[in-house]
Amino acid sequence: MALLDLIEEDIIKVPLVSASKPAVIKELIQVLKDAGRIVDENKVYEAVMKREDLSSTGLERGIAVPHAKTDQVKTLTVAIGVSPAGVEFNAMDGAPSKLFFLILAPPDQSGPHIEALADIARITRSDAFCRLVGAAQSAKEIVDIFCED
């Protein structure tokens, strides 16, 4: 399953309003809850934070990819958020994170989970792509950027 197959406007939030790492993760999880993609947001939060406790998924250039395996989703699930102000996420380069990809996968679907993460690793190598997404004003704009790229 390609990452693009998962990207719909209802799983994207622009702008994110949270100012801390736990709050931004909760905000992204709430996006999935509102879109009807998850049931128990607390269990999802625990799974994501358990992974974050091992090592931050804040990468360089303002990108963060929090992810977890959880039985709270039946299929690979993604939420995307943009924080124009940036959030302190303990990123590798110390810079605030602005573009967030939350990836959740059921424990028995490692293959699609890895493919989606690898897709994100590839697309976020492009500075132009990250700039465009970071500057997007709406969920629709982000869907269009992904599809046009």
Next chain:
Amino acid sequence: MDGPIKKILVYIDGTEQSITAAQYAICLSKLTDAELTALYVVNTRALNDLLKARIFIESEQAEYQRDLHADAERYLNHVKNLAKSKGVTINTENRSGTPYLEIKNVLTEKGTDLLVIGELSRIRSRRDEFFNETERAMRSSPCSVLIVKDDEKVWNMFDKLV
């Protein structure tokens, strides 16, 4: 005259489409008496990319690699049971690496006449087309490629196969 298909390779990636492709390949093997092999490739290139991008930490990479090998075994066993239920012998191959390259290698090593793959995902961007492993396998295959479509029709055909 010999038939054109003597060796069939079906690529299994765990998707429903690839399992449908396996059902089609089993039917085809039964009808043509062609030797049938099912291949699963553990995508270690993606795992390495994720470690390099620091999205994965090492313990996570090892955990996912174990998961993927378990997936491979599970899906190949499933396909083996499907073939057995129709009295067809199927060989299974579990490789690791970059999927489209491993598919090409196995096709060449075995002298395969036909690669059978599941329906391709909808291509929504140029980048998507470039990186889709099944798409790349189709384009780089040294032999003819059959893309299986219409799940329901294939399921019915498989059910009726005796």
